[in-house]
Amino acid sequence: MEGNWSDGLPVIPPYGTLVDAMLEAIGWNGTDLIGEIPEQNIEIRAEHLAAAAVMAGCKTEYAPVLRTLSKCLMDPRANISGAEVTTGGVGILVIVSGPAVETFGFEHGANALGANCRVNATIGRFANMVRYFCGSGGGTLQRHGTIGHPGRITFCIAEHPTTVWAPFHTQLGFAPEESVVTTISTEGPNSVNNHYGETGEVILETIADCIGQFGTTNYYYRAGGYVVVISPDHMELIAQQFTREQAHDYLYNTARRPTDELKRVGRIAKNLDPNAQVEWGTMRSPMRMDLRKESQLTFIECGAPGGRFSAVIPHWAAAFHTVSNVIE
Amino acid sequence: MTDAKMPASKIVSCGDITCELLVDPIPRPKPQPIKITVKPKRRRVVLVDSHKPNSLEILRRAQVHFRQRGIEVRDDIPVKPFANRAMPDDMLDELAKDPGLILCGVSD
Numbered sequence: 001m002e003g004n005w006s007d008g009l010p011v012i013p014p015y016g017t018l019v020d021a022m023l024e025a026i027g028w029n030g031t032d033l034i035g036e037i038p039e040q041n042i043e044i045r046a047e048h049l050a051a052a053a054v055m056a057g058c059k060t061e062y063a064p065v066l067r068t069l070s071k072c073l074m075d076p077r078a079n080i081s082g083a084e085v086t087t088g089g090v091g092i093l094v095i096v097s098g099p100a101v102e103t104f105g106f107e108h109g110a111n112a113l114g115a116n117c118r119v120n121a122t123i124g125r126f127a128n129m130v131r132y133f134c135g136s137g138g139g140t141l142q143r144h145g146t147i148g149h150p151g152r153i154t155f156c157i158a159e160h161p162t163t164v165w166a167p168f169h170t171q172l173g174f175a176p177e178e179s180v181v182t183t184i185s186t187e188g189p190n191s192v193n194n195h196y197g198e199t200g201e202v203i204l205e206t207i208a209d210c211i212g213q214f215g216t217t218n219y220y221y222r223a224g225g226y227v228v229v230i231s232p233d234h235m236e237l238i239a240q241q242f243t244r245e246q247a248h249d250y251l252y253n254t255a256r257r258p259t260d261e262l263k264r265v266g267r268i269a270k271n272l273d274p275n276a277q278v279e280w281g282t283m284r285s286p287m288r289m290d291l292r293k294e295s296q297l298t299f300i301e302c303g304a305p306g307g308r309f310s311a312v313i314p315h316w317a318a319a320f321h322t323v324s325n326v327i328e
Numbered sequence: 329m330t331d332a333k334m335p336a337s338k339i340v341s342c343g344d345i346t347c348e349l350l351v352d353p354i355p356r357p358k359p360q361p362i363k364i365t366v367k368p369k370r371r372r373v374v375l376v377d378s379h380k381p382n383s384l385e386i387l388r389r390a391q392v393h394f395r396q397r398g399i400e401v402r403d404d405i406p407v408k409p410f411a412n413r414a415m416p417d418d419m420l421d422e423l424a425k426d427p428g429l430i431l432c433g434v435s436d
């Protein structure tokens with residue numbers, strides 16, 4: 001802890017014997033080059049990642065998930081260094097979907113977004129430790145997150161193994177039967193409560209209101225996106241009226257604010273950037289669906305029945321990509 | 329802002345259980361990071377916009393304040409194409425040739 005080898009919580013010391021066991025389980029040699037941040041002269045070796053996995057408290061049995069997750073994190077599109085230093089204070093959200101959720105014992109029911117379950121907690125912690133340890137230029141870069149959020153310590157969500165709509169990863173082009181790890185740099189989750197709504201439409205309208213709220217960061221660049229977390233009770237109503245594609249279009253069209261109102265409260269700059277694409281007198285979306293990236297608005301089904309809470313998780317406003325890989 | 333402590337480059341455990349070198353989880357820059365010249369060859373400031381919201385406006389005001397204090401400031405303010413991406417090599421090369429003090433980025 002005093003040497004600053006920690007995310008702030010106590011860690012399992014990365015003894016060589018423990019790291020060697022982790023390396024063997026994952027199938028790496030310690031000096032294997034797993035990733036690079038060329039502009040910072042940073043080379044990320046297998047032993048760095050294996051040490052982080054040990055420190056986060058991961059079991060060697062999680063190796064297939066760790067190998068796939070590492071591949072996501074080391075993808076330059078994940079931009080872990082940007083996520084580490086941005087004023088946006090974002091964390092790395094890990095989404096696990098498919099049969100692996102049951103294989104590895106991920107919690108996907110009660111408190112799914114902050115489960116007190118070792119595999120959820122340590123896999124999410126590993127991802128954010130890697131962001132923290134590898135994204136700061138070896139400690140030379142300052143972190144500028146204005147307020148950050150608790151998911152910078154750990155943030156892992158597992159989808160129900162059986163879903164009403166198709167599994168989460170099918171929105172990203174994967175086959176339903178596959179197990180997939182997805183990483184997205186995100187802000188913290190916004191809770192969406194609706195206990196008395198009687199139709200799927202009013203539930204979605206409530207979710208749309210949360211997406212399009214004045215404070216959502218995405219009104220800046222509109223390149224970010226949202227993960228919409230739907231709980232079982234809300235899903236029961238929504239699925240009676242909407243397919244996933246219909247819900248996608250409904251939210252895109254409804255989650256909007258008038259441009260004049262956005263200007264009044266200061267969400268549109270007085271001196272407009274030519275790229276801002278503002279059309280006065282219209283309803284402005286925080287998403288630029290002309291990019292038509294399916295990953296800009298996705299749905300995940302998790303959480304426990306018996307309560308009517310869903311959630312909206314805004315992507316980092318500068319996160320242009322989600323990164324997904326199949327667990328093999 | 330709190331002072332960030334540089335992480336230790338080596339830690340040895342000497343607890344009750346073992347005395348073993350711990351594996352460093354933190355990749356270090358190789359070679360060392362770029363050295364920043366704080367004494368420029370020429371007493372002139374070049375402001376670079378990081379492309380963050382309001383950055384350009386803040387830099388333009390900074391330009392005025394510098395000039396009021398008699399400090400020469402380059403007229404044009406180069407703009408990084410993306411706030412969340414590293415500066416392109418050609419832009420970095422061009423700025424590296426400038427004998428003045430380069431100040432880049434405003435976090436809004």
